[in-house]
Amino acid sequence: MSASRRSLFPVAMTALVLLFLYIPILVLILYSFNDGRFSVRWDHASLKWYRRLLHERAIWHALRNSLLIAVTATLTSTVLGTTAALALHRYRSRLQKVHYGLVYAPLVVPDILAGMSLLLLFVACGVQLGMSTIYLAHVSFCVSYVTMVVLARLQDFDVSVIEAANDLGANTWQATRYVLLPLLLPGIVAGGLLAFTLSLDDFVITFFVSGPGSTTLPLYIYSMIRHGNPPLINALSTLLIAVTFLAVWGSQRLLAKQRKDG
């Protein structure tokens, strides 16, 4: 086989994988403009679902709940996860082995078990279920993911850089603030984004620990299967995708501008 023939394979493979990943999203966007309720058949293009979406108080409330929990849980678990990773990386005592086990456990425990046991715990403590219990539950599993991601980043981290900073007169705070954190930042951001997505997505654990008035978007979508209008969710997802793309595009524009100015 010639070299050019062989080099086609990775291209074709990439194209196939991209198609596989993005076609469902494209179909979703397309059908959000479909007039039909059962959305397999194409009726005609319309903005009906977008108009309906404006009046759906329950969906917006659920979205608000989801975002509020995702943002707060991400911030908390990023801080806790990063410090946990630093501790795990720096100290190698027996206690840290236990710590590692504790952090690792939520990654392997099935969601339904985690959800049920958290519910039993909250009920036993007499805590009123609601936004706060969902927040606590989400932090409990997000911390593990953030820790693992930051820990992976720390594995390639050269400690001598910190030592060099100290030699040059930086105190612990300065060495952390100006050397360690900037170098860890990609890991921390990746962990935070992962936590955000996981929190926004979670259904099983959230179902058990949610209380009156705290229905999140995934809970609402599942419940819509029986009586609801799934195309409304297509429309909402399309809007969310658009917002995400705009945010990414905007931030890249800003970064590029900064680089040019700096």
Place this chain on the structure above:
Amino acid sequence: MKKTRWMHGLVCGLLALAAVGCGRKEKAVLHVYTWADYVKPELVQRFEQENNCQVVIDTFDSNEAMYAKIKAGATGYDLLFPSSYMVKLMNDQGMLQPLDHAQLPNLSHLDPDYLKVALDPKMEHSVPYMLTYTGIAYLESRVPNPEASWAMFDREDLKGRVTMLDDMRETIGAALKFLGYSLNTSDDKQLEEAKEVVLRWRKNLAKFENEQYKSGIASSEFLLVHGYSGDILQVQEENEDIVFVLPKEGFSISCDDMVIPKEAKQAALAHAFINFLHDPAVAAENSEFIYYLCPNKDCYELLPEEMREDPAVFPPAEIRAKGEVIADLGEVQAKYVKIWDQIKGGE
């Protein structure tokens, strides 16, 4: 200095969150736990205005999940909408409050024909909310010589374009009805016969399916489906070719009821909401919105003509008499599970 600003922001943020959590205490709040889109939103707003209260609706996606949660001790809900069989189970376990009929004058509008077959005919702890029948739907232009009978599932000419519900009680129940038995039977011989029938039908099926059949028949992928009348009515809006019939041998009636859990804090407001939903005008408006039928006899005449004349919504008396409500069977349930496993697993 930067650090103190940070702290300042954090404290402000937490205070704001606390304020959101504790605010709006002056109005009573009714917490309803139900299926999504199961009460017309405008009606909820009207109830809020009339009673100067706030209604917070949370949603679940299956009776079993809701039950597991309440059973584990989740509190704070004042009104639940489980299906009848689940109501019986919850009541047997002492999870529900008895209803105070003095606060529910609109119960006089309820349809006595339905109450005769209901699992809680005196409405001691539950009030029926919406009911639906399980029957068969087909595409008129694609299925020659249709008949209103479960025997349709034996038709080999439709092979591979047919679905039945992935629900043990509904599908075994259909076979039991086809054979002329009760769909709540506990007789081993009858169940064995029913198993044979379902195994025979299975050869014609594309799959057992609870959700996809709606879009499947709308797009003509399936020609004959076993499904709920409420769902089919919605699909008919999109595909005029779909016909829904209730089999002459009998069919199942399912109903979602309104119940008040033991721990409810706003029992009086929950009673008021039940009563409100059974006001005939409200019931009619609501039925029209969700396409299910509220068993409220005085709302029937207020429904649009289209719905009133649809035999799938108002079957003739002799057919309607053959409907049966699926009951919780307790221990006997295990027999159904065993047969269902054989049907789904066996060749």
